[in-house]
Amino acid sequence: MVRNTPVHRHALRLVGALFCSLFLAQQAVGAKVWVLEIDGAIGPASADYFIRSLEDAEDAGVDLVVLRLDTPGGLDKSMRDMIKVLLASRVPVATYVSPNGARAASAGTYIMYASHVAAMAPATNIGSSTPVSIGGGGPLPIPQAPQPQEPPADETAGDGEVEGSGEGPAATPATPAGPASGGAMERKVVNDAVAYIRGIAELRGRNVEWAEQTVREASNLPAREALEQNVIDLVVEDLDELLAALDGETIDVDGAQVTLDTSDNRIERIEPDWRYELLGLIADPNVAYLLLMIGVYGLIFEFYNPGTGVGGVAGIICLLLGAYALQMLPVNYAGLALLVVGLGLLAAEAFTTSLGVLGTGGVIAFLVGSLILFDTDLPGYRVSIPIILAMTAATAGLVVFVAGAALRAWRSPVVSGGEALIGAEAIALEDFEGEGSVRAAGEVWHARSEGPVAKGAVLTVTSREGLDLRVEPREDA
Known part of the structure; x- marks a missing residue:
């Protein structure tokens, strides 16, 4: 039997009010946006920071991750590790090249192409994605298409031309073989990079031709031209304008259509931790x-x-x-x-x-x-x-x-062992003839002599026989 007393009614009203307040508070919170920053070369430290932050964002139910990027490029392995996680992310990622004067060069271009949203500040640029040579020597030469060869000249002159006169067209010198003409390894590296960025461009619906051009020819674009050529999605002044532009946009995230609601959001900046600092130092x-x-x-x-x-x-x-x-x-x-x-x-x-x-x-x-x-x-x-x-x-x-x-x-002469005593000075500790005691090198030794020896006499060690020294009087004594 349920009691309907004033106390129960007040309790029910209180519980209802509590649930309503929690619901309204949740509605008032808005979208949860994390802002990451990579300023410098793409390397192991920045890759670890980005990957761990993106994984944490998925666990925390973040609605949007904004990566503020300013990089001259970096290591291929670190870049590919970042892109692999980015392409599989269940959280939308908007990469924003800023502030004015920043760039997304080389590896940064690949990351921009792989992002769900690519945005740039007005005075920024993107491009120069030619792979750097393996083992030194500068950027890899770009493989050139084979040129059609000129037909061989007639052996006999005709039409008023004099054979050997030099008036005909000058012969084009053959291109020397070497790195400048693009060896097999250079072609492999460049073609691999082209296929990689073309695949990303097709997946994200961005300009495929320019993607190949920036790899083969190291092309660059300022922000406005990049927008006109469908390389990026937005040109915005700051983060607030970026979030306002994304409000209500529907994007494909890991095969699912996600509509962004960034009209009311909570922005949290994710700072690098001690691990990032340590990796950045030792790397x-x-x-x-x-x-x-x-x-x-x-x-x-x-x-x-x-x-x-x-x-x-x-x-x-x-x-x-x-x-x-x-x-x-x-x-x-x-x-x-x-x-x-x-x-x-x-x-x-x-x-x-x-x-x-x-x-x-x-x-x-x-x-x-x-x-x-x-x-x-x-x-x-x-x-x-x-x-x-x-x-x-x-x-x-x-x-x-x-x-x-x-x-x-x-x-130097030997200064250790029995041989060190040969030629050393010894002092007789007693009168003896034939055998007696002497002090040599700070130690007391049993000595043998051919003639009589007086106590205190200065002797010279001539040889060593086991534990016995053979001595004789010094010539100057």
């Missing part, structure tokens, strides 16, 4: 290189002077951090092998004393390996030349020090 090729060097020298110091453990602990930590950084960066394994060989030769010089032969080879291998360690010409992804020279000079100094010590040790 710097200069830092990764220094970590490796500190790690190796720390271990060498620990093996050469064991006991404290400081060099070993610091060396292991730095070496592991450097190795972790290397697996995120485009490493040239030939350079890494030369670096390892060079350090191995230097370590061998420290322990085997080859009078500098191993050390010299180690310095050369070390220098060459350092120069070609990272397999890219991207700005910001090569080890600084001054750092390489400084580390090489320090390494050469170590070799000179070790080799000099070895040379001095090789030239």
Whole structure:
């Protein structure tokens, strides 16, 4: 039996009012918008930041993610990792190139093409997506279509032309074979990039022809022209104008049609955390290189002077951090092998004393390996030349020090063992004839002599026989 008392009626009204307030509050909240920012080269740190933020946005039920982008390009692997997650995202992503003066170059162009919405501030540009060469040498040459060859000239002159007169058309010099004409590897890289961006352009309904052109010819477009050529979707002044322009727009998100409601929204800026800062630090090729060097020298110091453990602990930590950084960066394994060989030769010089032969080879291998360690010409992804020279000079100094010590040790007489006593001075501790006690090198020895010896006499050790010394009086005594 349900009681209908004033208390129950007031309780029901209270519960109803509570639900209504919660419903109205939810309606008043509006869309949830996260704003991410990538300002600089696309690398492991920025890829990790973007991917984790996008995954968190899906878990948090975010309605729209805005990526504010300003990049000169970056690493191919990091870019593809970002695009893979972006294409599969269940949350709409609007990439916005801003502020004025920003750019979406190289890898940034691919990310713009892959985004659900591509927007730019008025004074920005997009393009220059030609892949950077593998192993150095600048941008890859663009494969040229084969040119039709001129028909061979008649062996006999005609129509008033004199054979060999030079009045006819000049012969076109043949293009020399080499990188400029585009080898097989260059064509593979460029064609792969073209197919990749064309597929993304077709998926998002953007300009396919210009996408190929920016890869093959490194073309660029300012914001207004990019909008006119269907490369991007919007040109807006700021974030508020972007959200206003997107309100009510329907976009395809992972196969589903989603209508954006950004008239009333909650904007939350997702700042990079400590992980981003750490990855950004150690993924710097200069830092990764220094970590490796500190790690190796720390271990060498620990093996050469064991006991404290400081060099070993610091060396292991730095070496592991450097190795972790290397697996995120485009490493040239030939350079890494030369670096390892060079350090191995230097370590061998420290322990085997080859009078500098191993050390010299180690310095050369070390220098060459350092120069070609990272397999890219991207700005910001090569080890600084001054750092390489400084580390090489320090390494050469170590070799000179070790080799000099070895040379001095090789030239000096033996100062340890029984042979060190030969020629040494001995003092007779007693009067004896034939056998007695003497002090030599701070120790008491049993000595033999051909003649009588007085206590306190200064003697010279001529030989050692087991635990006995053979002595004779000093000539100047």
